[in-house]
Amino acid sequence: VYEQFSRRVADLHASPIREILSVIDRPGMVSFAGGLPAPETFPELTLDHLPRALLQYGASEGEAELRERIAADLGGIGLPCSPEQVLVLSGSQQGIDLVAKLFIDPGTLVAVESPTYLAALQVFRFFGASFSGFDPQQPAMSWSGAQRPAFVYAIPTFQNLTGRCYTTDERVALARSCDAHGVPLFEDDPYRDLAYDPCDRTPGLRLGFLVASPDLVVYLTRLKQATDLHSSRLSRWLVLQQLRDARRAQRLEQLLATYRGKRDFFAAALERHLGDAVSWEMPPGGLFFWLTLARSRDTRTLLPEAIRRGVAFMPGEPFYPAVSNGCGALRLNFNHADAAQTERGLATLEQLIAE
């Protein structure tokens, strides 16, 4: 449109996820598309005891008590860190933006899983990254010269979108590769607490926080200043209240029971409706089933007709760093639709795939 636009705008595309989210509010639409949490699990919120001083401008890094609380929690799961290493964010997407700003010039190499989180690929691409893949099950890597990436981006725990959880051996091998080559590891960990089955979970980041080594956190804090000065102090205070709440562990148990029940119900419905047409592994945590069609085809071509019939899902192709036509995979969120919607939505997909 404007000749004055920056060169990076050529790589600026609308997010397929956000585009799909804009249709799911239509009456009667069953959405398996986004990573939406179940609304019935939302907490009650109040500002009754909000200190008025929190309506003033505040620190870029977050309030001291919240950072201390996060550092203590991370210490409790085996990742010792100081409160000074914790940066509170306006959502995890902001962490991806800050890391991209810190590391990526046009042509910078970034190592990613394939497939991986779509919105991270978009941001990295926007800043000019090129990609090298790595196999989560063979994470011991030997990078040399121009093959060495600026950083590794990985989602080891309930990977969005396959739901897979790295074993401890795989985690150790990946960490050793990074250490040996001086390559920073950027771990994205949105679903750590959403674990339904026992599996290896070693420490990582949390939604809305970023924890980095002391030499990196200085730069990330400056980038945060330049990006939005600071995040909402109201939100930070409300999160702190949730962390302080003595009933927190009990609430998480209830939430996991609800989500585990939804996952198991969804798996049974998948088996009934699509047992012959697709294959999948049971996700031990997170929010998604990752389905592979028995007859491979580009799942993007199915989406318009699915939406016309009132069902939204996420095609697999945009989640690959290399152009992928016809990976034959799709991602379904299992916890947003209720039981009746799930039945109807999967029956519709069954019919559509059969056609």
Next chain:
Amino acid sequence: VYEQFSRRVADLHASPIREILSVIDRPGMVSFAGGLPAPETFPELTLDHLPRALLQYGASEGEAELRERIAADLGGIGLPCSPEQVLVLSGSQQGIDLVAKLFIDPGTLVAVESPTYLAALQVFRFFGASFSGFDPQQPAMSWSGAQRPAFVYAIPTFQNLTGRCYTTDERVALARSCDAHGVPLFEDDPYRDLAYDPCDRTPGLRLGFLVASPDLVVYLTRLKQATDLHSSRLSRWLVLQQLRDARRAQRLEQLLATYRGKRDFFAAALERHLGDAVSWEMPPGGLFFWLTLARSRDTRTLLPEAIRRGVAFMPGEPFYPAVSNGCGALRLNFNHADAAQTERGLATLEQLIAE
């Protein structure tokens, strides 16, 4: 630190404002430094009638009702626009980040006032901008070839930091120059509502929103998606409640009376303490006095001793797009300190400048 850092990190410096904000909480510190609003004017907030559905992920652009409300308000002050042109932001700094991402490559020319808002200069520089200045009192410009900027950044209403307000003629001349050369105008308008004296105020942007022409808003929305998916829906809902409140106009009147009184008190105290040592113009709106020392010197060299004596202010030098040593100007916020603190703070500055 890391050889893998992006090239832009070389231009990443800590914000002097944010650094100073980190010391103003010290007991006994009088701060004239930040652009802090007066805490006694903060509204009461409650989440009592918050719709639970707002705790779900939401639209990048903001809820429809809030966008409609903002568009209607802007129409009321003479800037007709559609709700689709309104993008709700996580604070105005985010608008600066999005515009920089949209337009600035290394070497891109941006036209700015001199001095101008420090945090905008930092972001533009970080993305690689070079600067051309323009005189707000001579805004009719004729750009040709490589002199034509990618955009003009201006704060026509109560400029942060001089407090100056463009006349209608100056506004028209600037707009005509931009139109004639196809140069987008990025107007920053944080203080429009903080007007103490009659003056020309024509429409512009609002804190926390960005309004753009329809062809630009598509790109800015995608950039917003990539930056943080969407802003806090809680905050957006709370802002909407404030906009809906029938007592809003009355509250603004009261706030202006409070701020006008503080400005006038500050001006009288300035006259008493620094009448011989500095010159200034009475700011018709906004939050700042912009002082010029009778004997020019680099005001950054005064700051450490001022802070040691318990007074923080903002040196003028970082607000210039070109390197400026010894502009001999400083910016004082007049509405955060109370009367006794103002007296003590200005007496300290008087003493310091005399020495």
